[in-house]
Amino acid sequence: MKHLITTLGPYRKDQLGMILPHEHVFVDLRTPDQPGYAQAEAADVVALMAPQIFAIQKQGITALVECTTGGVGRRADLDKAVSVATGLPIVVPTGNYREPWIPDWVGKASGAELEDWMVGELTGQIEDSGVMAAWIKVSAGDDGITPLEERILRAAARAGMQTNAVIGSHTIRGRVVMDQLDIIEDEGYRAERFISIHTQAEPDFELHKAVAARGAWIExxxxxxxxxxxxxxxxxxxxxxxxxxxxxxxxDLGWFDPALPGGGTPRPYTHLVDVMLPMLRAAGVSEETIVRLTQDNPFEAFAR
Incomplete structure (x- = not known):
């Protein structure tokens, strides 16, 4: 049976409703070598972000996917603090972002070491947070995947094969996504377990169709x-x-930013339910399709 792995444990599909598949609770877009990188007090993060979570719970949102990965301030312990305080399950990734947001240790690690690290977080816990990683988040440069990014992706594909975890990638260009799918399949994993994050940033709609034709999720x-x-x-x-x-x-909104005073001013996660879904209904989209887009697809993409 498939389960969505969260900060509050595993959930079956029948225990969940609408799921937001790409949001952020905590992000630090400074590079990992900067002073104060990813540092914040849990109480401060909860105070700022809990109201944002309560707002979507009132809309019927039952889980949120945290897309902050290694290199851009992932803090599974802070995600869990917000989750426990609000009762909302949060889905946290392993993996690492693109260059130059790659910590020294990741840059120096072999592919096998990166694979073992990801599998460890997907089957055990992230650091000492008590949170098991649910999926793998990576990225690639706009002009093409670098050798280091490829090493991370190949390790992710092998970790995915061991755990059935989906791999999501922040990739702006569709042609680079196609290259990533080639790499994943070369490692023996399946394109169906890949999410093309930020697909809308690719102006050529034919590439949206081409990525989907390979079997991947588009986002x-x-x-x-x-x-x-x-x-x-x-x-x-x-x-x-x-x-x-x-x-x-x-x-792709939120979030507490430790580089800003007080964590900055978060942008709410409410627009989909408040505005976009009514627009889609008015355009003739059926309730069956709305359920597929907001419940079925996110669960099937991230559950394992």
């Missing part, structure tokens, strides 16, 4: 960040093209 995670009519039109275009069974929708 439009700009709800509430770009004009609503443009976002809605793109979603409708994807549905008309038959991509609904592989489409994920989210905001």
């Amino acid at each position: 439009y995670d700009h709800v509430g960040r770009e004009p609503d009519d443009e976002v809605c039109a793109l979603i409708l275009k994807a549905l008309d093209a038959g991509l609904g069974p592989q489409l994920l929708l989210s905001h």
Whole structure:
């Protein structure tokens, strides 16, 4: 039986409703060598982020996927603190971001060492947080995957094969996504266990279709960040093209930023339910499709 691994333990599909597949609770976009990187007090993070979580719980959101990975301030212990304080399950990744957000130890590690690290977090816990990683988050440069990014991705593919964890990648260009899928399949893993994060950033819609044709998930995670009519039109275009069974929708918003006083001002995760879903319904999208996009697809993508 499939379960979604969260900060509050594993959940079956029948225990969950709507899931936001790409958000952030805590992020530090400074490079890992900067003073104060990823440092914050749990009480401060909870105070800032709990109201954002309560707001989506009132909408019927039952889980949130944290997309902050290694290199950009991942703190599973802080995710768990927010989760426990609010009662919302949060889904946390292993893995690492692209260059230059790669810690020295990751850059020096062999592929086998990176694989063992990811498998350890996917089957045990992330550091001393008590949180098991649910999935693998990586990234690739806009101009192409670097040798170090490829080493991380190959390790991720092998870790994914051992655990059935999905691999999501922050990749802006569709042609680079296609290269990543080649690498994953070369390692023996399946394109079906890959999420093309930020698919909407690729202007060529034919590449959206090509990535989906390989079997991968595509993710439009700009709800509430770009004009609503443009976002809605793109979603409708994807549905008309038959991509609904592989489409994920989210905001890519939040979050507590330790580089800013008081953690900054978070942007809410409420726009999908408040604005975009009503727009899709008004455009004729069925409730069955809404359920697929907001419940079925996120669970199937991230559960293992």
